[in-house]
Amino acid sequence: MRFNAVPNGTTIDVAPGTYAEALTVTTGAKSFTVRGVGGPAATIVDAVGKNAPALTVYGTTGSVVFSGITFRRGAPAAAAGGGFVITNASPSFFNCIVQWPLSVQFGRTS
Numbered sequence: 001m002r003f004n005a006v007p008n009g010t011t012i013d014v015a016p017g018t019y020a021e022a023l024t025v026t027t028g029a030k031s032f033t034v035r036g037v038g039g040p041a042a043t044i045v046d047a048v049g050k051n052a053p054a055l056t057v058y059g060t061t062g063s064v065v066f067s068g069i070t071f072r073r074g075a076p077a078a079a080a081g082g083g084f085v086i087t088n089a090s091p092s093f094f095n096c097i098v099q100w101p102l103s104v105q106f107g108r109t110s
Helices: none
Strands: 010-014 017-020 023-025 032-036 043-046 055-058 064-067 070-072 084-087 092-094 097-099
Parallel strands (some): 010 032, 032 064, 055 084, 064 092, 070 097
8 A cells, every 4th residue: 555645735534454565665755644543452564474573664754654554474584575675764653562573673774
């Protein structure tokens, strides 16, 4: 799922459920919030089988906020990432959980 068409300042309320998704954010200067309305125990993004990180955020200068979401699984390191890939961006995370990432590399490129 991509967020490129989201209007600036939007809050996206995500209903409780488990979503088989790999999220990608490349919105430039747009600001928005993605909020799990049932909290992280009830709102899960599971990237199993996607061969991609659960979340990729690239080149955003706006305020991108994730709240109340569990991010689960992701691609192996050979497929660029693991749980998250964040490049040239500074998203914020509040009340989020990261479960079972296949690799974690902080401050490294491979």
